[in-house]
Amino acid sequence: MITVGDVMNMRAFDNMWLAAPCEGAREREVHGVGTLDHEPFTGRYDLFSEGEMIFTTLGFAEMHPDLAEEALLQLIERNVAAIAVKAVVLREVTPRVAAASAERGVPVLFYEGRFMERVIADLMNLLDDDAAEWERVHLIDGILAPSDEQAVRATFFTIAGVTGATIQCMAIRAVTDDDASLRALQKVVEEVLVGYGERWDDVERTFVCRYRGMLLGFVSFKRPPLKAIAISDADLAKCIATAGPLVCGISQEVPLEEGDIAVRQAMAALKTAFADGVPITRWTILRFDAFRAAARTDRLYARSADLLRSLLFDYDAEHDAELEKTAEAFAASYGEVRACAEALLQHPNTVRYRLKKIKEVLAMEEATDRELAAFLFLVFLTGDAVDASLEAKSFGA
DSSP states (O other): OEEHHHHHTOTTEEEEEESSOOTTGGGOEEOEEEEEOSOGGGSOGGGOOTTEEEEEOOGGGSSOHHHHHHHHHHHHHTTOSEEEEETTSOSSOOHHHHHHHHHHTOOEEEEEESOHHHHHHHHHHHHHHHHHHHHHHHHHHHHHSSOOHHHHHHHHHHHHOOOOSEEEEEEEEESSOSHHHHHHHHHHHHHHHHHHHHHOTTEEEEEEEEETTEEEEEEEESSOOSSSSOOHHHHHHHHHHTTOSEEEEEOOOEEGGGHHHHHHHHHHHHHHHHHHTOSEEEGGGOTHHHHHHHTTOHHHHHHHHHHHHHHHHHHHHHHTOOHHHHHHHHHHTTTOHHHHHHHHTOOHHHHHHHHHHHHHHTTOTTOOHHHHHHHHHHHTTTSHHHHHHHHHHHHHO
């Protein structure tokens, strides 16, 4: 949505001011642009419509000032968004025009700056850009609504032209909460992500757009992830940090057909970053907050659980260990080491050693056994051992 206030802030103007007080002038929406270069008696003012911002020099009134008053009154009667008069022929309005402007809420402005044609071109570009962003907002809303995987892929192609195997999302807010700061930050983030893509052959495309007061950045990759867990988010975080002051949440790298999950993850990580007062937070290190967000959708919950289980699975595969099995048994035992050891037919000290390694792998070295058990219960909530434990507990009740 472009407002009169947005137009007044355009760089094309050296100076712009209200000709007379008009309440709510800056908040009026601008939906189009027009020019006035003919006298009011021509009968062509019916061509102007509500929501248009009309630019004029009122050159035809140089010899007949009364025509300026009549022209402005007719435009106000058409309820245009605003009237911008280049201060050449006229630099003030009559009392009748001022009164009509205040009564109808149609602001009359004077401006000094570039040629009128350049000003109009700049505003048309701004309106076109806003219309494109509005369309993307609706497309992203569609992604976040329930939809099948092929529809998600098709929508991402429409939004950003991506066709890769996987995608990663960033949700970003400017430190200063205003549209101008967000637009400026968008250009910086775009440049940073282009540089990121140029450094990695696997990057298919990068793209940034505005979405409901934030930026959404996307990086699509040509190849499928080499493991169940993606490691690119740490490097991406370092890259985004070079864009300057911002608050950012970064998603996990997911298959393109699950791109809606990446958007949800990034926005959940952004929320945590704000809460924790940190500039950048990655979904892959959210831990408990990840599951709070995941509880809203089965697919997102499943992706979160897979992410943590894969950390243990990868460690077991590389070290011929049994951390994943131990972690699930520990969760099913509600954090009781001896009960876990009995279930695994292991000595309690062996379980304690494995729990220490599990904390290291999950970056939870400072966690107590009780905290680890609560966390693992969420990770393995759909696992066979935890399901069996829940059923047994319900049966005993």
